[in-house]
Amino acid sequence: MPFTYLGLPLGTTKPTVLDMAPMVCKAERRITAAMSLMSYAGKLALVNSLITALAIYPMGTLKLPPKIIEQLNKIRRYCLWKKKTEDAEKCTPLAAWDMICRPKKCGGLGVLNLRIQNEALLLKMLRKFYNHHDIPWVNLIWHSYYNGLVPHAAKPSGSFRWKDLIKLMPTYRGVxxxxxxxxxxxxxxxxxxxxxxxxxxxxxxxxxxxxxxxxxxxxxxxxxxxxxxxxxxxxxxxxxxxxxxxxxxxxxxxxxxxxxxxTWGAQIFKTSAYYTFVFRDVQAHEGFRWLWKAKSIPKIKVFGWFLLSDRLNTCNMLNR
Missing domain, CATH: 1.10.150 (DNA polymerase; domain 1)
Structure with a gap:
């Protein structure tokens, strides 16, 4: 039975979805009724600074279950698209979530993709392991499991946390x-x-x-x-x-x-560099780069993004 230590579930068994549920509940409590009165730029800042930030700390240590990531994405979508109308509150998305989660220079709104960010944070631990950093857990794993062996050629062994990192070894070797x-x-x-x-x-x-x-x-x-x-x-x-x-x-x-x-030339592995590397093949118009560099308030920039992406509620779009 895992217990909480420094805000994370700690135990000899892999945390279940139920063990990670308090993080989802904490994210839900951040949603307020005032969100329906905010602009899209304000909602975007709220999603990035509050809800997404809650997941960064556990993602640096644990591989989040897909259901937890799905629930967090559901909360972030609701926070971004929630709108109050005369009848009731509605949550009608104006763009696909995959498009929203692209980097700004790739035609997105810069909302973090939690699955990719989770991989990037865990790959930093593999960098310390493969480069033999003088850290107790690195020395322990090398001497316990890989004495005279190549790690990615040996049979999986160790705790559930280390086995989650073993699954990312092909990704790390690929970059x-x-x-x-x-x-x-x-x-x-x-x-x-x-x-x-x-x-x-x-x-x-x-x-x-x-x-x-x-x-x-x-x-x-x-x-x-x-x-x-x-x-x-x-x-x-x-x-x-x-x-x-x-x-x-x-x-x-x-x-x-x-x-x-x-492979991108940096001596030190950075999560931001890996995140950008994942979207290296995504092509976007140069106007998106100019838009986010413009000296204007975020509200105008977000409106310009909807305009360039053809996601405004115009008559032509409503008739599609």
Whole structure:
């Protein structure tokens, strides 16, 4: 049975939706009757500064259940679109929620996507783990589960919190590249190192690999070809093997810790950079960037966003 410590449910079992319900109730209490009298700009500021901010603290430690994220999104939608009419209060959205949650420069209103933000905050913990930061929990996990093993090639083990982070390892590896020093934390074939992923760069040689999850350290230390490949090799595989040997011939392992660096060029992993990276393929008109940089009050900017997005209640839109 989990108990509350520093505002978070703490226990040996994974928190249920019921354990996280107090956070949802706290967000519901932030909704006031005065919201129906506020402008969309005021509601947007309220959603970001009050309701969304409540979820940031637990998301930095826990992976929120999908139902909790759904309930928080429901509260945020109600807060943003709530409107008082002569008949009753209505909540009619003028734009899709996915569109609202895009960054402002990507054509959205800048409301945080809680699922992506939750991943970004948890990936910061993986950055500390893979880069061997001198933190007690990092040292404990390395010595308990991965002594001489590559973490993402080993079987899942540990508490439910760590297993949630294990599920994010493919995501972290997809946005980072390894600067090999010792080679004991990176896979030779499947990780991005030496500016390429050898699985895709040398597919024929990889098809003859005896151990697909061999580390860079083990591969470079092995002198016996039969220990790393299933012989005999085809002619194409031999050509790729010779190319691999030329590429790794200059590598010398100095024994220091490997460095995992973000693919967007930053040395330090930032949640804001990852959040922007997720929306890198979303194309938006340049007018949205000009709109949010304009020196005008937020009310005018939000009205301009509705105008550029064709989301105003005009006669043409109402007739659709």
């Amino acid at each position: 980072t590249t390894v600067r090999v020093n010792s080679g004991d934390t990176a896979l030779f074939w499947k990780d991005m190192w030496n500016n390429s992923i050898y699985t895709t760069s040398f597919p024929r040689a990889f098809s003859f690999a005896a151990n697909e999850d061999i580390s860079v350290q083990q591969f470079l230390a092995t002198m016996d070809l039969a220990a790393t490949f299933r012989l005999p090799l085809s002619m194409q595989a031999q050509d790729e093997l010779r190319q691999i040997q030329r590429e790794v011939s200059h590598f010398t392992l100095d024994g220091s810790k490997d460095q995992w660096i973000c």
